[in-house]
Amino acid sequence: MKKRTPKPLVAKKLIQPIPEKVEPIQTEKIENVYPLNQMIEKIKTDIGHSPDVIIRELKIGSKRVFDAAAVFIDGLANKDVIQKVLQNLLVDVRETELCEQAEITDLIKNFSLATGELQVLSDTPIDFNQLYDAVMSGDTILLFDGSPVAFKIGSKGWESRGIEEPSSEQNVRGPKDGFTENxxxxxxxxxxxxxxxxxxxxxxxxxxxxxxxxxxxxxxxxxxxxxxxxxxxxxxxxxxxxxxxxxxxxxxxxxxxxxxxxxxxxxxxxxxxxxxxxxxxxxxxxxxxxxxxxxxxLFIHFMQSSEDYYQRADISTLIRLLRVGTFLLSLLTPAAYIAVTTFHQEMLPTTLLISLTAQREGVPFPAFIEALFMEVTFEILREAGIRMPRAVGAAISIVGALVLGQAAVEAGLVSATMVIVVSLTAISSFVTPKFNLAISVRMVRFIFMGLAASFGLFGIIIGLLVLIAHLCSLRSFGVPYLLPFAPFVLKDQKDGIIRLSLWSMTTRPKLIGGQDNVREKTAKPSP
Incomplete structure (x- = not known):
């Protein structure tokens, strides 16, 4: 019997004549359907022969042999998925009657690739930018000799951090899972x-x-x-x-x-x-x-925590009132101390005024410079505690604050009352649930200190008016920033500073929600 010669692994209509000399490909697309080796060479050249780009060449079929190649990036692709795909291609693809009647790509797509995420990329000329985007996203590209059809196989599987408790938003009660980088x-x-x-x-x-x-x-x-x-x-x-x-x-x-x-x-x-x-x-x-x-x-959104809805309404309301109070303390305490001790001593009780005067007797700086020095020192300590290794960061902040505060008082640079004022201000700033709002208060605090040193309580009042006007002018995607207080929405006060019980919160925020603004009504608990 005469021995058969293996035929090429492509459908006849897809076979292109291979030129004796192929010019270097300069464009982002291959204008003709070139052989597989030219496509592989272009991929290696464009990506810079990176060692993590794996190109696995293989031959499919038993009697009729088809050349193919799988392209993926080591570290981004899931090797188990790739192993399963290659096994199906090398073992499961057999010479069948269907292979004689249809293109090999249809056979592989419909009968061999047992993968959940599969996309057929077909373009003449082949768009290599599309292939590169897929490969560099962790997917695997399957190319065939002489065919403009490529398969994009979902194989993302890089190493990622597991689900852990959020480090920046600690809660006593509530879920402990947090978002990851995936x-x-x-x-x-x-x-x-x-x-x-x-x-x-x-x-x-x-x-x-x-x-x-x-x-x-x-x-x-x-x-x-x-x-x-x-x-x-x-x-x-x-x-x-x-x-x-x-x-x-x-x-x-x-x-x-x-x-x-x-x-x-x-x-x-x-x-x-x-x-x-x-x-x-x-x-x-x-x-x-x-x-x-x-x-x-909204502004009130930054003063709330998800834990507020896991506690009883009265407890949540008390905590929210505490946050608002500490927000004002963090913003105005140093400025109020500077204004009272510099311009409005008559507002203080005589005993307290004598005590403050005795403490400041040996301090060579005015109250504003004294407060500015302590505030800047504490900001340096706080930033150092964040950037230091976690094992020693907290120790640096606490020890530094204690040592520097005590040494500054003994050296006569600041008064003991000023240390108390700055400490109360710093502790109050940590009560704000959101870090970015706390930073805003830290910046605005210095402006109020300057106004208090220049104009006293009158300067603080002017600063508050300007601050409120600025907050009223802000929008967040078209929604007033001080909603539901300005404009005042009575129905939304149930979840503002005061939080009512869940069974009474039957509507969603007025200016935020869309078509369905009514929550499912919950019956009031009764014995």
């Missing part, structure tokens, strides 16, 4: 809590070079469509090389650039994001960071 893990944490077909995840990529994956998340019948469109429009206008953290996005979509107060909320807690989604807000997830952005963000 956007797929983060979307799963949200889906676990919202089993609703109206939950929408809109993917978007930003960054000319990083092509960072992002997701706009909202509940379709709860979110305001105008705000959703505004979020889409602002994100689409971002033109930047790379997005490394959600702070990049926050700075480019916020309403007011020249304001110390944040207008975009960020959190590591899935329950806080889900609570915002149930109120009609929109979340923005960014791959590579555990911090999720939530908009619109």
């Amino acid at each position: 956007i797929r893990t983060n979307t799963a944490l949200i889906r676990r809590r919202i089993i609703d077909k109206n939950l929408v995840f809109e993917p978007i990529k930003i960054g000319k070079r990083s092509k960072t994956e992002m997701t706009i998340t909202y509940i379709k019948d709860l979110a305001n469509e105008k705000i959703v469109n505004e979020v889409r429009e602002r994100l689409s206008k971002i033109e930047i090389d790379a997005i490394l953290e959600s702070g990049y996005v926050e700075s480019m979509i916020q309403d007011e650039t020249y304001s110390p107060f944040p207008t975009v909320y960020n959190t590591e807690r899935p329950d806080a994001v889900v609570g915002g989604l149930y109120e009609g807000r929109i979340a923005i997830l960014v791959d590579g960071t555990p911090f999720v952005l939530v908009v619109p963000a």
Whole structure:
């Protein structure tokens, strides 16, 4: 019997004549369907012969042999998925009657690739930029000799941090899981809590070079469509090389650039994001960071914590009132001390005035310089404690504050009362739940100190009026920043500074929610 010669592994209509001399490919697309070895050489040349780019060449079939190649990046792709795909190609593909009648790519797609995520990339000429984006995102590309068809196999599987308790938002009661740097893990944490077909995840990529994956998340019948469109429009206008953290996005979509107060909320807690989604807000997830952005963000939003809804209403109300009080203490305590001791000594009781005068008798600086020196010193200690290794950071802050404070008093540089004032101010600033709002207070505090040193209590009052006017002028995606206080919305006061019981919170925020502004009514508990 005459021995058969193996035929090439491509359909006849896809076979292209191989030129004797192929010119170097300069364009981003191959204008003709070149042999597999030319496509592999172009990939190696474009990517720079990187050692982590794995190109596994293989031959498919037993009697009729087809050349193919799998391209993936070591460290980004899941090797178990790739191993299963290659095993199916090398072992399961057999010479069958179907192979005689159809293209090999159809055979592999329909009968051999047992993978959940598969996309067929077919273009003449082949778009290699599309292939590179897929490979560098952790997927695997399967190429065939002489064919413009390529398979994109979902094989993302890089190492990532597991789900842990959020380090920046500690709660006594409530869930202990937090977002991670993997956007797929983060979307799963949200889906676990919202089993609703109206939950929408809109993917978007930003960054000319990083092509960072992002997701706009909202509940379709709860979110305001105008705000959703505004979020889409602002994100689409971002033109930047790379997005490394959600702070990049926050700075480019916020309403007011020249304001110390944040207008975009960020959190590591899935329950806080889900609570915002149930109120009609929109979340923005960014791959590579555990911090999720939530908009619109109101001033009172930064004074609240997700734990407020896990405690009884009276306890939560007391804690919120405490936060508002400590916010004012952190903002005004040094300024009030400077104003009273410099301009308004008559406001103090005689005994207290004599005590303060005796303490300041040996201090060579005015009250403003004294307070400025202590505030700057404490800010240095606080920043040093954050940047130091965790094992010694807290010790540096505590020991430094004690030693420097005591030494400064004994040296006569500051009075003991000033140490108490600065300490009370610093402790009060830590009560604010959100770090970015606490930083805003730390910046504005120095302005109030300057006004108090120049004009006394009159300067503080003027500063407060300007501050309130500034807060009233701010917007977060079109929503007034001081809502529900300015404009005053009576129904929304139930979840402002005072939190009523959950059974009485039957409506969502008026200016944030969309079509369905009424929550499911809960019966009042009764024995």
